[in-house]
Amino acid sequence: MGQYTGGSFFEIIEHTGDVGVRVWGRTKEELFENAGRAMFCLLLRNADRVQPRFRRCIAVRANALDELMVNWLSELNFNFCTENEVYREFKVLEIDDQFLRAEAHGETFNPEVHEAKIEIKAVTFHQVYVGPRRDGPGWEANVIFDI
């Protein structure tokens, strides 16, 4: 479990019209898990209030690792937009450059408890980076959202 106020595993990339995140992880698995958590920190004002009441299994495919990240986050956002699902914990079960299978733990959005902050139109390919951390050991991802 990391912090949900930002800082420890991600930072916000400022963009005039939109917003992005720079996320870190010790392993590729942790990077993808942290990216999911970072996105829900953007979507919700109080992401730490989300309870892991159910488990959703998610599998995505892509042609390359950066595309896999875009598809993974797009899938989570799609579930938020259509099923009102919010998550706080993720567990990557299987990953290579073209396939990801993971579990997302969360609950149904409840306006009495959670507060939605922004709406993400799409996870973009703009300046997307997923690879070794550029300033130290571990992994890093940069993703810009269209909001």
Add this chain to the structure above:
Amino acid sequence: MSQYKLRKVTDYLWEIPREGKMRVPGRIYATEDMLPDVTKDNAHIQVANVATLPGIVNYSMAMPDIHWGYGFPIGGVAAFDVESGVISPGGVGYDINCGVRLLRTDLKREEIQDKIRDVVSALFQHVPSGVGSTGAIKLSNKELERVLVEGAHWAVENGFGTETDLDHIEESGRLPGADPSYVSARAMERGRPQLGTLGSGNHFVEVGFVEEVYDEKLAQKLGLFEGQVTMIVHTGSRGFGHQVCDDYIRVMLKASEKYGIELPDKQLCCAPVQSPEGKQYYAAMACAVNFAFANRQMITHWAREAFVKALGLPPSRVNMQVVYEVAHNIAKLEEHEVDGQRKTLCVHRKGATRAFGPGHPAVPAAYRDVGQPVLIPGDMGRYSYVLVGTEKAMVETFGSTCHGAGRVMSRHEATRVAKGRALKRELEDRGVFVMASSKETIAEEMPEAYKDVSRVVEAVALAGISVKVAKLRPLGVVKG
């Protein structure tokens, strides 16, 4: 800094000369004092990048509200030959047919001034807004498909507004060529609960008044007079359009490779207009365009009801009529004159407005002799503008002009600047009563986060691609 030099053409027009893989020069409409903003975020490089795409005609253009977008700049206008050119989801944007509708009333400012809180509260209750907002109506997939083909016509047939409304919408509120079979199940799922919702971000319903008339004759043609109460609806195709764009970016990434189109930026991905991928995107995009037309029509209906209810006046006394509705994010097949010949072009306007001049058959009969109305919303604290298109716009910009102010602060920065300030109160002191789903939205959308729209409007007026008609000032705003 950029590798591209901007060459002055006139006081309000700058050219990026053709170099490297550019097929045509770039052209940016702006006054000299606006240029630092344009080059600061490298938006002019995006203008040059668009100029490399196959089949681009005349120039890759940008309006004075140009700022950084994905692939194409916001404020970008690019026309492609339908035989040799391409169509690109990045040239339309994620919020397909995000647009603005202006309504006028028979009321004067003093008649609603004291009741503005009631009016805004009623609008807030009647029009679903905010993140994840869902509409009051439940649609089957079959019915949603009808919306996607019929647009605002579907809304009117189902009791949301009148036939007269349809005469005052771009494309009469229904873009031909929509085919729901090219829309993904995901887009249907994302869009179905959101029809008739405002959404969030920069979208709004605003009650205001005509503060200043610049051209009496034109204002009269548009049914506008000083002191008159007006309403603006600004929203788009919601999750439906976002998903259509997202889906087709993936299709076009593959298509660009398949057709050997070299891309300086992945987000410029595209396909020939006449290719299966190009035709499928157009058919799906048209569905999203029509979703947005229906969306604004339904919101208008609820806003009319809220307005009448809050004021306790009969609808005939309020007489809220559509002045016009424009699309800000769209690609359309249009005929234009190129080198003395009529040609069909696929005109992309991304954060730009169609501004057809006098006499054009696509301009509603009521305005045909003066040109198409153009609506330029500003920020919620200041003002918005009404203009009309010109013959010069037809010649120079494929009948296009600017669409708004453009942000100067990121949302994060705006929230930081707003910290500790009672923004709602500050706006009330300026005579604008605001209601929003979250306090954060008011902070993110505060007036200082935007450029002064009057500078943008001055630039297009100086360039002669639009004529100023009137300035509107807000009294009350519902922010999504």
